[in-house]
Amino acid sequence: MYLYCDQICLPQGRFFDGYLKIENGKISEIRNQKPENEEVIDYSGYYILPGFIDIHIHGWGTGSFINDKSAAAVLKMSKDLPDTGVTSFLATSGAEEIDEIKKGIDSVAEIMSKPQVNGAQVLGVHLEGPFISAEHKGMQREECCLYPDLELMKEFIKYQDQRVVKLMTLAPELPNADKLIQMCFDNRIQVSAGHTGATFEDIKRLKDYGIGGVTHMFSGMRGFHHRELGVVGAAWYFDDLYCEFAKQTGMTVRPEAFALTYKLKGAEKIIMTTDCAGLGQSNRQKYHYIRKITMIPDGEFLIIRHDDGREERYRRDNYEEVKHLEMGYLESVQNMVRNVHPQMHEVARMTAENPAKYIGVFDQKGSLEAGKDADLIVLDKEYELQATYCRGNLAFVKKGE
Amino acid sequence: MYLYCDQICLPQGRFFDGYLKIENGKISEIRNQKPENEEVIDYSGYYILPGFIDIHIHGWGTGSFINDKSAAAVLKMSKDLPDTGVTSFLATSGAEEIDEIKKGIDSVAEIMSKPQVNGAQVLGVHLEGPFISAEHKGMQREECCLYPDLELMKEFIKYQDQRVVKLMTLAPELPNADKLIQMCFDNRIQVSAGHTGATFEDIKRLKDYGIGGVTHMFSGMRGFHHRELGVVGAAWYFDDLYCEFAKQTGMTVRPEAFALTYKLKGAEKIIMTTDCAGLGQSNRQKYHYIRKITMIPDGEFLIIRHDDGREERYRRDNYEEVKHLEMGYLESVQNMVRNVHPQMHEVARMTAENPAKYIGVFDQKGSLEAGKDADLIVLDKEYELQATYCRGNLAFVKKGE
Numbered sequence: 001m002y003l004y005c006d007q008i009c010l011p012q013g014r015f016f017d018g019y020l021k022i023e024n025g026k027i028s029e030i031r032n033q034k035p036e037n038e039e040v041i042d043y044s045g046y047y048i049l050p051g052f053i054d055i056h057i058h059g060w061g062t063g064s065f066i067n068d069k070s071a072a073a074v075l076k077m078s079k080d081l082p083d084t085g086v087t088s089f090l091a092t093s094g095a096e097e098i099d100e101i102k103k104g105i106d107s108v109a110e111i112m113s114k115p116q117v118n119g120a121q122v123l124g125v126h127l128e129g130p131f132i133s134a135e136h137k138g139m140q141r142e143e144c145c146l147y148p149d150l151e152l153m154k155e156f157i158k159y160q161d162q163r164v165v166k167l168m169t170l171a172p173e174l175p176n177a178d179k180l181i182q183m184c185f186d187n188r189i190q191v192s193a194g195h196t197g198a199t200f201e202d203i204k205r206l207k208d209y210g211i212g213g214v215t216h217m218f219s220g221m222r223g224f225h226h227r228e229l230g231v232v233g234a235a236w237y238f239d240d241l242y243c244e245f246a247k248q249t250g251m252t253v254r255p256e257a258f259a260l261t262y263k264l265k266g267a268e269k270i271i272m273t274t275d276c277a278g279l280g281q282s283n284r285q286k287y288h289y290i291r292k293i294t295m296i297p298d299g300e301f302l303i304i305r306h307d308d309g310r311e312e313r314y315r316r317d318n319y320e321e322v323k324h325l326e327m328g329y330l331e332s333v334q335n336m337v338r339n340v341h342p343q344m345h346e347v348a349r350m351t352a353e354n355p356a357k358y359i360g361v362f363d364q365k366g367s368l369e370a371g372k373d374a375d376l377i378v379l380d381k382e383y384e385l386q387a388t389y390c391r392g393n394l395a396f397v398k399k400g401e
Numbered sequence: 402m403y404l405y406c407d408q409i410c411l412p413q414g415r416f417f418d419g420y421l422k423i424e425n426g427k428i429s430e431i432r433n434q435k436p437e438n439e440e441v442i443d444y445s446g447y448y449i450l451p452g453f454i455d456i457h458i459h460g461w462g463t464g465s466f467i468n469d470k471s472a473a474a475v476l477k478m479s480k481d482l483p484d485t486g487v488t489s490f491l492a493t494s495g496a497e498e499i500d501e502i503k504k505g506i507d508s509v510a511e512i513m514s515k516p517q518v519n520g521a522q523v524l525g526v527h528l529e530g531p532f533i534s535a536e537h538k539g540m541q542r543e544e545c546c547l548y549p550d551l552e553l554m555k556e557f558i559k560y561q562d563q564r565v566v567k568l569m570t571l572a573p574e575l576p577n578a579d580k581l582i583q584m585c586f587d588n589r590i591q592v593s594a595g596h597t598g599a600t601f602e603d604i605k606r607l608k609d610y611g612i613g614g615v616t617h618m619f620s621g622m623r624g625f626h627h628r629e630l631g632v633v634g635a636a637w638y639f640d641d642l643y644c645e646f647a648k649q650t651g652m653t654v655r656p657e658a659f660a661l662t663y664k665l666k667g668a669e670k671i672i673m674t675t676d677c678a679g680l681g682q683s684n685r686q687k688y689h690y691i692r693k694i695t696m697i698p699d700g701e702f703l704i705i706r707h708d709d710g711r712e713e714r715y716r717r718d719n720y721e722e723v724k725h726l727e728m729g730y731l732e733s734v735q736n737m738v739r740n741v742h743p744q745m746h747e748v749a750r751m752t753a754e755n756p757a758k759y760i761g762v763f764d765q766k767g768s769l770e771a772g773k774d775a776d777l778i779v780l781d782k783e784y785e786l787q788a789t790y791c792r793g794n795l796a797f798v799k800k801g802e
Binding site for chain 2: 200218219223224226227229232233236237238252253254256257260263264326387
């Protein structure tokens with residue numbers, strides 16, 4: 001199968017007018033000569049970009065890893081994510097009971113042990129905690145924030161021959177964090193600093209042990225001060241650190257704060273994620289202090305009670321209803337684009353190339369090149385999604401097209 | 402008189418190998434042809450830059466405007482400043498008794514009404530306060546922080562046909578600050594936000610009334626937060642705002658915080674100053690909370706008592722003793738250069754061109770061009786000062802040269 005497009009986003013910011021051939025789920029060729037006697041899908045006037053890679057997502061739509069550690073829940077995320085342009089992701093845990101985290105790792109290992117045919121590919125697990133700072137817990141559960149524990153970590157990485165755990169967020173100021181970071185390095189797990197009260201000097205000292213960046217920049221970390229620059233200042237100051245951003249709603253991080261970071265770090269060192277939770281699947285009553293809502297599970301429904309008393313009911317297994325509960329990857333990218341006006345190849349850096357490099361899958365994902373997985377999205381110039389292909393299979397198509 | 406130099410710093414970052422002619426205190430010509438039968442001072446191998454302009458200095462050496470509002474005190478600053486490369490300055494007041502401020506303005510008006518022959522030129526007054534926020538007073542006197550008062554301001558600007566007041570630092574969130582800013586604009590007084598708890602939105606709303614920048618970036622202002630970016634965030638975010646920095650000791654502002662600002666704003670929007678006080682002239686006992694010293698006047702001496710009990714005695718009228726009490730302009734520039742490695746023409750921007758433009762004297766000062774005042778400094782490549790000329794007169798020469 002061939003896709004034709006006059007604007008195929010290649011690496012190094014080059015756009016190519018030609019034909020992209022898909023065979024066995026991979027990009028086998030990108031050429032400018034028209035194929036003869038072959039099926040060609042015509043995307044003239046559109047842009048083809050590598051699919052979004054979300055390395056920080058707890059849940060989406062009808063699936064929520066943070067609420068349900070089963071393989072089935074993760075596969076529901078896989079099914080629903082192409083709708084927002086995501087073609088692969090890391091199932092992300094939080095500060096939870098140890099057995100829950102282990103169960104989640106088991107489920108992801110199970111999925112990864114078999115060929116994944118449909119939907120966004122599960123690339124592994126992002127362990128956000130449990131070795132994080134209770135003081136900077138944000139929406140995490142305080143009672144589940146632990147000090148680094150090397151024995152426990154060994155249990156988390158029992159499938160590491162498959163590289164099931166690909167990313168870990170931890171607080172580097174905690175005791176023994178340096179040893180844990182080294183253990184991650186030895187097991188090819190990328191480490192991000194997050195939910196942390198580390199000082200600038202802590203980050204400076206430990207970053208060469210293997211801290212590659214920070215999790216949800218600005219949130220859950222020591223802020224900037226001109227005499228103690230904190231984690232924020234370190235992330236800005238050290239050119240080699242990546243800044244991962246949660247979805248750009250404007251609520252948790254003002255657009256101008258993102259814009260300053262974009263000016264300092266450039267598209268080269270920003271990673272877009274959503275940090276979505278799959279709120280529709282909330283399994284216990286919880287107050288969301290930034291959105292000012294209480295989520296109340298009620299059988300097959302979820303009730304959202306706003307602080308002002310309004311209530312809404314959502315059918316939990318209906319994607320078309322629950323997808324409105326939080327902002328998805330695509331909409332977050334659209335907001336970011338309106339804010340800082342990157343070029344489209346810079347968007348591809350922040351959404352595909354950088355995350356793929358960060359978690360060590362750039363040999364298969366993150367750019368449109370022969371030999372890589374055919375994970376791609378078709379956008380118009382307004383960043384409206386026309387189609388999503390996951391490993392060559394059409395996984396989303398805009399209605400009416 | 403001619404100066405020869407192979408590296409004369411011209412505007413737009415150009416360095417010129419040639420002869421700079423000084424006549425009647427002004428640069429009359431810069432040419433590459435060697436003059437015949439004329440006195441030529443040879444600065445081969447050095448760099449000639451426009452002299453430093455310090456728009457925020459309360460005192461230096463044997464003179465202190467903040468401690469003594471007499472014309473004599475200001476003229477002592479004039480005499481001592483060329484030693485640190487400063488060729489012109491604004492005598493800067495603080496939050497003080499109204500009568501003191503008025504007396505200071507009278508003294509500066511008196512100096513400005515006559516030709517200034519020797520030393521660094523007094524360009525006017527920088528009123529740092531009294532309309533500043535008590536909450537962000539820093540080293541200012543809380544009881545002297547006032548709300549904006551238009552009638553009082555009229556008294557401060559009674560010599561405004563001479564443009565005695567050239568710069569005012571105020572807190573734009575205070576009541577009637579908008580009217581005061583407009584009054585400054587109408588009277589050709591540049592306004593900086595300083596000692597202020599203004600929000601990002603306050604600055605955004607009021608900057609088009611005439612706020613051109615911020616005073617001593619980071620100190621005495623609302624800091625950065627990702628949901629309320631404060632004065633720091635506004636100064637970073639709005640490209641047209643200048644960031645004035647006090648001397649770069651590393652104590653009040655970490656070098657990395659300066660470096661981030663340099664990356665965001667560039668040499669185009671940074672103004673170096675010292676905010677020196679002339680500590681040797683302190684006229685009452687005062688504790689300095691950042692330096693952790695108590696200054697105790699004792700007749701013709703000043704005693705410095707460190708928190709750890711050590712004491713030092715300085716003879717107040719001896720420049721060679723008191724100059725070590727605080728860091729001067731040149732040393733601050735040397736520290737800044739070691740931190741962010743600007744090119745030399747960028748240093749000239751931050752130390753001469755920008756401050757001259759900011760306070761509206763770029764027609765006479767701030768760059769080496771025919772027709773402008775012959776205010777210049779001779780440096781080696783390590784930024785060691787060889788000579789200072791103020792309006793064509795040699796005002797400092799390195800000993801042993």
